Amino acid sequence: MRNGTAAKFRKDLIILLVLSVAYLALSWSVTNSYYQLILTLVPIWAAFGVSWNILSGYGGQLSFGHASFFGIGGYAVTLALAYWNLTPWLGIPFGMIVGGVAAVIIGTPTFRLRGHYFALSMLAYPLAILYFLQYFGFQEMSLAMHREAPAAYLEFSDPRFYTIVAVGLLIMAVLVCMLVENSRFGLALLAVRQNELAAEAAGIDSKTWKMRALIVSGMIAAAAGGLYACVQLVVTPDSVFGMLVSAQPVVLTLFGGVASLWGPVIGAAFLVPLSKFLDAYAGNVLPGIQGVVYGAAVIIIILAAPDGLYWTLRDRFFKKPAVLPIPVASKPPPVVTSSVSAGTPLMKVAGLSKSFGGLRAVSNVSFEIAEGEILGIIGPNGAGKTTLFNLLNGVLPANEGSATLAGESMLGKKVHQVCRMGVGRTFQVVRSFPRLPLIDNVIVGAYGAGLSDQDAADAAIHALHRTGLADIAGVEAGSLTNKQLRLMELARALAGRPRLLLLDETLAGLGREECDDILDVLKRLREEGMTIGIIEHTMHAMLRIADRFVVLDHGAVLASGPPRTVVEDRTVIEAYLGKKWLAKQDA
Amino acid sequence: MSLTPTIGRRTALAGAAALAGTRIARAQTPAEVKLAMLVPLSGPWARSGLLEQMGARMAVDDINNAGGIKALGGAKVKLLEFDAGESAEKAKDAAQRMVAQEPDLSGGFGCWLSTFTLAATEVTERAELPWLTLSYSDLITNRGFKYVFQCSPTADAQAKELVPIIMDLAQSAGGKRPTKVAIVGDNSASSVSFYKAIHEIVVPEQKLTLVTDEVFTPPLADATTIVQKLRSGKPDFVLMQSTNAGDDRMLVDKFYEFGLTAQKMAMIGGGGHWCQPELTKLTTKEHLEGVIVGLANWPGKAMQDVNKRFIERTKEPWFGHDSLFGYTHVMTYVAAIEHAKSADRHKVMESLHTMDVTDGPARFFPDGRIKFDEKGRRVGAKLCIVQWRDGVPVPVFPTNVATHAAVWPKA
Numbered sequence: 001m002r003n004g005t006a007a008k009f010r011k012d013l014i015i016l017l018v019l020s021v022a023y024l025a026l027s028w029s030v031t032n033s034y035y036q037l038i039l040t041l042v043p044i045w046a047a048f049g050v051s052w053n054i055l056s057g058y059g060g061q062l063s064f065g066h067a068s069f070f071g072i073g074g075y076a077v078t079l080a081l082a083y084w085n086l087t088p089w090l091g092i093p094f095g096m097i098v099g100g101v102a103a104v105i106i107g108t109p110t111f112r113l114r115g116h117y118f119a120l121s122m123l124a125y126p127l128a129i130l131y132f133l134q135y136f137g138f139q140e141m142s143l144a145m146h147r148e149a150p151a152a153y154l155e156f157s158d159p160r161f162y163t164i165v166a167v168g169l170l171i172m173a174v175l176v177c178m179l180v181e182n183s184r185f186g187l188a189l190l191a192v193r194q195n196e197l198a199a200e201a202a203g204i205d206s207k208t209w210k211m212r213a214l215i216v217s218g219m220i221a222a223a224a225g226g227l228y229a230c231v232q233l234v235v236t237p238d239s240v241f242g243m244l245v246s247a248q249p250v251v252l253t254l255f256g257g258v259a260s261l262w263g264p265v266i267g268a269a270f271l272v273p274l275s276k277f278l279d280a281y282a283g284n285v286l287p288g289i290q291g292v293v294y295g296a297a298v299i300i301i302i303l304a305a306p307d308g309l310y311w312t313l314r315d316r317f318f319k320k321p322a323v324l325p326i327p328v329a330s331k332p333p334p335v336v337t338s339s340v341s342a343g344t345p346l347m348k349v350a351g352l353s354k355s356f357g358g359l360r361a362v363s364n365v366s367f368e369i370a371e372g373e374i375l376g377i378i379g380p381n382g383a384g385k386t387t388l389f390n391l392l393n394g395v396l397p398a399n400e401g402s403a404t405l406a407g408e409s410m411l412g413k414k415v416h417q418v419c420r421m422g423v424g425r426t427f428q429v430v431r432s433f434p435r436l437p438l439i440d441n442v443i444v445g446a447y448g449a450g451l452s453d454q455d456a457a458d459a460a461i462h463a464l465h466r467t468g469l470a471d472i473a474g475v476e477a478g479s480l481t482n483k484q485l486r487l488m489e490l491a492r493a494l495a496g497r498p499r500l501l502l503l504d505e506t507l508a509g510l511g512r513e514e515c516d517d518i519l520d521v522l523k524r525l526r527e528e529g530m531t532i533g534i535i536e537h538t539m540h541a542m543l544r545i546a547d548r549f550v551v552l553d554h555g556a557v558l559a560s561g562p563p564r565t566v567v568e569d570r571t572v573i574e575a576y577l578g579k580k581w582l583a584k585q586d587a
Numbered sequence: 588m589s590l591t592p593t594i595g596r597r598t599a600l601a602g603a604a605a606l607a608g609t610r611i612a613r614a615q616t617p618a619e620v621k622l623a624m625l626v627p628l629s630g631p632w633a634r635s636g637l638l639e640q641m642g643a644r645m646a647v648d649d650i651n652n653a654g655g656i657k658a659l660g661g662a663k664v665k666l667l668e669f670d671a672g673e674s675a676e677k678a679k680d681a682a683q684r685m686v687a688q689e690p691d692l693s694g695g696f697g698c699w700l701s702t703f704t705l706a707a708t709e710v711t712e713r714a715e716l717p718w719l720t721l722s723y724s725d726l727i728t729n730r731g732f733k734y735v736f737q738c739s740p741t742a743d744a745q746a747k748e749l750v751p752i753i754m755d756l757a758q759s760a761g762g763k764r765p766t767k768v769a770i771v772g773d774n775s776a777s778s779v780s781f782y783k784a785i786h787e788i789v790v791p792e793q794k795l796t797l798v799t800d801e802v803f804t805p806p807l808a809d810a811t812t813i814v815q816k817l818r819s820g821k822p823d824f825v826l827m828q829s830t831n832a833g834d835d836r837m838l839v840d841k842f843y844e845f846g847l848t849a850q851k852m853a854m855i856g857g858g859g860h861w862c863q864p865e866l867t868k869l870t871t872k873e874h875l876e877g878v879i880v881g882l883a884n885w886p887g888k889a890m891q892d893v894n895k896r897f898i899e900r901t902k903e904p905w906f907g908h909d910s911l912f913g914y915t916h917v918m919t920y921v922a923a924i925e926h927a928k929s930a931d932r933h934k935v936m937e938s939l940h941t942m943d944v945t946d947g948p949a950r951f952f953p954d955g956r957i958k959f960d961e962k963g964r965r966v967g968a969k970l971c972i973v974q975w976r977d978g979v980p981v982p983v984f985p986t987n988v989a990t991h992a993a994v995w996p997k998a
Contacts, residue, residue, distance in 0.1 A: 034687035037680065131804070134774055140675075140705050140726055145712065157713070233709035236675045236702055244674075279670075279677060280684050287629030287670045 002443070002453050005182035012178050012261060019265075020167055027163040034280075036159040037231070042272045043163070043170035044228050045248060049256070049264025050173040051220035052249035057259035058186055059213040060193025061111075065122035066249055068106060068129060069099045069218040071241035073225030075133065078141045078235050081153070088143075088154040092226035099222025103215040111210055114196070126241040133237045142234045154230045162231055169227055170265070173220045177261055180216065184447040184456070187436075189213055190259070191444045195431035201393060203419035203448025203496055221249075255301055257310025259435075266309050271298070311435075346371045346531050347392075347410075347500055352401035354384075354391055354555075361387045363555040365401070369500065374522065374532045376546030376563070378539065380576060384555040385535045386428065389502050393425050394418040405500060419448055424493030425502045430485040434478030438469060441477045442491045449496035456495070463494040466528070467521055483514040487521065494525075501525075503534040507541055519545050539567070539576075551575070619665045620656055620930045622647075622920055623685050623695035623716075624913070625707055630673025631831070634863060635699045635909050639721075640668060641901050642913030643696075645893075650921055658928040664921065671698040671707065678703035682710035692716055693930040694923075696916040699909065701727060701742075701777060708735050717936045719919060721883060721912035723777055723858075728962040734936050736959050738912065738919075738952075739883030740968040742777045745857070746784035748970050749881045750793055752984060753824060753855055756879075756972065760995035765823030765853075769799035771813055771838065772828025772857075778802075781828055781857065798822045807834040810841035817847060824853035832860050836869040839878065849877030849975075850996050856880045859908035862973060862980040867904075872978030877994060880980060882908050884915070885971040887988020889950050905979060911951060918948035919957060953988045 027039040052066050076095035080086035086094065110121050133139070146153040156162055180186045188209045191199035196206050229235045239245070249264065256267030274297060278290035305312035345368040354362040362384045369375045377385050390396040392403055394415040403410045405421055419425070424445070433441050442463055446456035464470040467487040472480075480488060486506055493501055507515050515538070522532065522545055536542045542549070542563070549566040551558040553575040559566050566572055574582050624643050626636035647666045655661040669685050671678035678698050685695070694717035698704045701724030711718045712732045720727065725741035740748065750768070758764050770785060772778045782802070790797050798820035801813045807829070817825060829835050835856060842848065854877070860866075861880040886894050886906050893914065897906040919939075924930055927938035943958040954969040972984035974993055983993040 032687045034680075034684040036687075037683045134779075137779060139775070139779070140702050140724065142705055142709060142726070142730060144730065145709075145732075232676060232679055232706070234675055234679065234706040236706075239675045242674075276680065279672065279680060283629065283670050283672070287633065 002183055002187065002457070004439070004457060009178060009182050015262075016171060016174055016178075020171055024164060024167055027167075028160055030160075033159050036163060038273050038276045040159065040162045040166045040231055041228075041276070042268050043166040044224050044231065045252060045272050046265045046268035047166075047170045047173040048221055048224040049249040049252040049268055050170070050177050051217045051224065053253050053259065053264050054177060054180055054189075054220070055210075055213045055217040056250075057253055057263065058180065058193065059189040059210055061210055061213070062115075062119040063122040063246075064119050064250065065125045065127075065246050066217075066221055067126040067241050067243075067245035068122075069102060069221035070225035070228070070245055071126060071129060071237070072099050072102050072218075073222030074229035074235045074240035075138065075141070075225075076222065077226040077229050078143055079138070081143055082141065087152055088226065088230045089152070092223055092230075095222045095226040096219040099218040099225075100215045102222075103218030104211070106218075107211050107214040111207060111214075123246065126246055127243075130237040130241040133241070138237070140234065140236050143229060166227060166231070169223055173224070174261065174265070176216060176220060180213075181261055184453070185209065185212065187440060187444055187447060190433050190436065193259075194433050197395065197415070198427055198431040199444070199448070200415035201395075201419060201425045201427070202445045202492060203416045203450070204444070205414075205416045251298060254308060255298060257308030257312075260308070260310045263308050263310045270309075344371055345369065347403065347405050347533075349392070349403045350401055352388070352391060352403060353399050354387060354396060355399055360555050362391060362398075365552070365555070365557050367550045367557065367560060369531055369533055371531055372526065372529050373547040374526055374534060374545055376542040376549045377533060377535045377552065378537070378542060378549055379552035379558070381537075383552040385552055386504055387555075388552070389425065389504055389533075389535065392418075393423055393502060416448065419496060419498075420450060422497070422499035423502060424496050424498030424500070426486075426489045426493055426504055426506055428505045428508060430482075430489050432477040432480070432485055432488060434476065436477060437474050438477055438480065438484075438488055439464065439473040441488055442495050445492035445495035446497075449498075451497075459497055460491070460495045463491040466494060466525065467491040468517075483510055483517060486510065486518060490518075490521065499531060501530060501532045503532060505535055505537065507536060507538055515541055543567070619663045620659065620924060621665050621667055621689060621692045622917060623667045623669060623689060623692050624916075625669040625671050625678070625681055625685060625695060625697035626699050626913075627672060627678075627703065628668070628670040632673070632700050632703075634832075634865065635859065636671065636697075638863070638903070638907065638909035639697075639699060639913035641903070642897070642906070642910030642915075643917050644913075645897055645900060645910075646914040646917035650917065656921060656924055656930075658925045659930060662930070664917065666917070667692070669697075671700075671703045675702050675706040679706040679710060682707035686710060686714040686716060693932055694718070694920050694935050696720060696913075696920075698722070708732065711735070715936070716932055717920075717923075717939055719916045719939075721909075721916075723883065725780070728964050732963065733940075734963075736939055736963045736965070738915065738965050738968065740970055741964065742780050743784045744968070745881065745883070745970055746781045747788055749855070749857070750785070750789045750795075750826075752881075752970065752972060753853075753879070754793060756984060756993045757824070757853065757995045760993045761997060766794070766796060767798045767820070767822040768795045769801075769817055769820055769822035769825040770797065770828070771799070771801045771817070771825055772803075773805040773807070773830055773834065774802050775805060775830050777858075778828040778830060785826065799825070805830065805834055807837045810837050813838070814841050814845045814847060817842075817852070818845065822852065824855055827854060827856045827861075828858075829856070830858060830860065832863055832866050832869060835861055835866060839874040840870050843874040849879075853996055854878045858882060862907050863909075864904045864907075867978050872975070875975040875978070877996075878975045879983075879993065880973050880975075881970050882973070883968070883970065884908055884911050884952060885973050885980075885982045885988060886911050886951070887953060887971075887982050888990060889988070907980070915948055915951040918951065922947045922957075953985050955987065 030036050056062050073095035076098045077088050077091035080091040106125055113121055146155055188204050191204055192206045199206055225240055252267030253264045257263030275294050278293050283290040347369045350366045352365045379385050391398045394413050398411050410418055439460055442460040443456050446459040464473055467490050469487055546563055549563050550560045551572050559569045559572050626639050627633050628636050647664050651663045655663045669681045671681055696719040698707050701722040704720045704722040704727055708718055712734050718735045720737055721739050723739050723742040725743050728737045799816045859882050894906040923935050923938040927934040945956050949955055949957040953971050954967050958966045960966050973980040974983045981991045982988045983991050
């Protein structure tokens with residue numbers, strides 16, 4: 001568990017216990033077996049929603065095919081009972097294992113895709129499995145009735161016991177989700193969801209975390225599917241692998257609140273009884289009307305509360321101003337010791353080139369950054385500055401050349417691996433996690449560097465102090481100003497305790513005074529011994545801060561040296577201002 | 588304050604006694620006997636459910652107009668209708684609701700589609716509610732259940748029975764015994780078990796050659812390739828195991844377009860949907876002319892009166908498979924209750940198990956007998972064969988229900 005989340009964890013745990021006890025008390029008083037069935041189905045669908053929420057809500061990997069795992073659980077329990085006479089008490093854990101394995105098999109090829117392509121590919125799996133089951137003759141499987149010792153086979157004549165088991169399942173699912181949410185796991189997922197590239201640049205191995213999320217999610221979904229089969233007594237490919245099954249957790253979670261612990265639970269608590277009551281009462285009067293009313297209800301809620309009921313209600317009634325105290329680190333900042341003494345080159349770039357087809361975006365670029373200096377990389381638009389950074393931190397592979405950090409090659413590594421070598425990076429467009437407090441936005445960077453929970457928290461607090469943001473550490477990132485967001489991103493990079501910072505247009509879009517504030521922070525960092533490479537357009541700001549300039553034009557190094565020399569260089573003036581300007585000056 | 592609970596308790600006790608009293612009195616001579624019908628009234632199978640509902644409602648009116656159930660002092664029959672919807676899950680939910688809300692049912696029937704019946708009977712069996720069904724799947728009565736009674740021949744039995752009957756019909760109508768057969772159909776549950784029996788048992792036993800074997804995933808998008816294969820295979824007859832009227836139509840339309848009519852190649856459809864009135868609206872009677880259909884029941888000569896009243900009452904063009912079963916289920920319950928002299932569900936179950944009649948509701952089956960074996964399957968359940976003639980399906984087999992002789996293409 002992460003530091004600072006213990007209070008939230010405890011609060012959620014108490015809510016979970018109170019709700020569970022209240023729910024069980026309510027269900028114990030219900031004797032009508034149909035209402036009891038609804039009370040059983042609510043926690044099962046909620047658990048399925050929770051499982052979807054881990055992958056798609058927190059992780060942002062939209063899955064339209066979660067029925068794969070639900071159905072695998074359902075069929076594993078049913079087939080194990082039919083062929084091995086394995087009691088569902090063991091069949092459900094068995095189904096969870098199968099679900100976890102299926103997650104690896106499904107995830108391995110599918111995570112090569114992103115966004116809509118991922119979502120649509122996920123859709124294909126349950127439909128494919130559905131036809132396989134039909135082909136193998138498992139169209140209609142019933143869970144055999146055990147007249148002897150039914151409870152040993154998860155069969156109860158009193159339907160209230162099914163509700164108890166279902167609530168137990170939901171409690172487990174919610175606990176898993178709480179552990180995810182309050183650990184680096186959840187934060188890594190949130191980071192990946194917001195911006196996979198930025199997360200990678202902060203050192204997070206997104207593919208591994210996504211796969212872990214899919215496995216956890218698949219196992220919970222399989223457990224829900226297994227219990228569902230026991231309650232429904234009959235499984236058909238359509239009832240567990242069908243399109244509507246895949247849609248169910250999506251609808252429940254969107255309704256209740258995406259990426260919130262209680263979202264799927266709220267969704268299930270409202271929508272499952274609603275659909276059942278509509279089936280029972282409206283459907284009997286006018287068959288088919290239930291679907292129309294249900295659809296209309298979902299549309300109205302989603303229009304009125306696009307983020308889901310949980311977030312809308314929270315924003316309206318429970319939004320608290322930040323009252324978090326200024327965090328204090330448990331340890332003094334570690335002394336950054338460098339193996340290279342000041343003045344010696346930290347990063348060496350030699351002959352680096354990158355072509356996109358016929359366009360040489362970066363052409364035979366060589367330069368060095370010395371320990372403790374600020375190197376300004378300048379050049380007109382399209383000069384190849386950002387492409388150069390992308391080559392250096394692993395976003396793009398280079399065609400030729402070398403780049404080393406303290407003697408170790410930076411090329412041929414993944415983004416998060418470069419980050420772990422000690423290279424921090426910020427982006428032209430700030431990527432924040434708006435629903436998280438500032439400090440959590442920064443901690444992501446510390447986790448990326450592989451720090452332990454306590455060290456990560458300390459590193460984040462130090463980074464906030466160094467950037468002057470410590471007094472607003474508890475404020476949600478969504479309410480920060482542009483300057484604060486720029487500093488937040490800088491702090492995130494610092495929290496990983498980098499040896500080298502690569503800043504991509506950190507001053508873009510800021511006013512003069514705001515610029516000054518950030519320049520002050522950068523100067524302070526240099527005094528503390530930080531090495532910085534910075535891309536910038538605004539020449540006057542760069543003149544005030546950079547120790548040396550490297551000027552790029554058309555992908556190649558045009559000039560380099562101390563700022564004053566470089567700005568008086570005729571080729572540089574020509575590249576920036578054109579030949580006309582040069583002629584005018586000469587005259 | 589202290590008196591209130593005492594009075595409360597006493598009043599409650601008196602009330603309970605009174606309730607118990609009426610309950611006993613009711614059990615002896617119930618004012619009405621409640622039967623439940625759970626069929627698809629919405630979704631893709633709604634039409635079949637509605638046809639079954641029409642038959643059941645007519646049976647209830649017939650009984651009540653004739654003075655109710657005599658053994659129970661003229662108790663009226665009340666039909667409670669539930670929608671099985673479009674999925675096994677909905678059917679099972681509806682069954683749960685039915686047993687929860689109607690604790691004093693004497694019996695029930697449904698749910699037309701085997702998948703739904705399989706799910707719903709898991710609930711009714713646990714509630715110990717007798718259940719009659721027309722569904723074909725053999726799984727329904729393979730689970731050791733005591734309260735489920737299957738009135739149709741099972742799917743595998745139908746497969747084994749259908750082809751020999753067809754071969755005999757062909758020989759008596761066309762003079763020559765067929766040698767080449769083709770299969771065209773979808774990959775749904777009942778069809779798959781049908782093919783298994785055809786491949787493993789029927790083809791070798793009847794010394795047939797399987798010239799074409801085309802299985803598709805419903806709904807059928809295009810039948811052109813199927814027609815091409817049939818034209819090159821030149822079978823004497825083709826077994827068509829589609830499961831809905833839309834695919835049926837697609838097949839006969841495409842066959843007609845390519846000149847493959849039932850006058851050239853015998854076509855045998857399977858299932859009640861092949862005889863639903865919609866089919867004449869979806870396609871034309873020319874395309875259907877001569878198509879032979881094997882199904883679990885069809886009103887024969889003995890039912891001319893019911894047939895006529897049904898058509899008058901519902902404005903449907905004919906009284907068919909689904910409606911007949913609805914009618915027969917209600918009539919079977921009434922006979923069982925008359926015999927048990929009780930509407931208690933357990934006694935009704937025992938009565939159904941011991942029942943062996945050849946009159947009353949047994950007249951509505953082609954084989955004329957109602958007796959259920961240990962599994963709950965109707966002993967000696969026979970197939971009916973009907974044939975489309977001038978836009979109407981007419982029974983051609985067995986002879987006791989047949990109104991017409993089968994027509995077979997001349998070789």
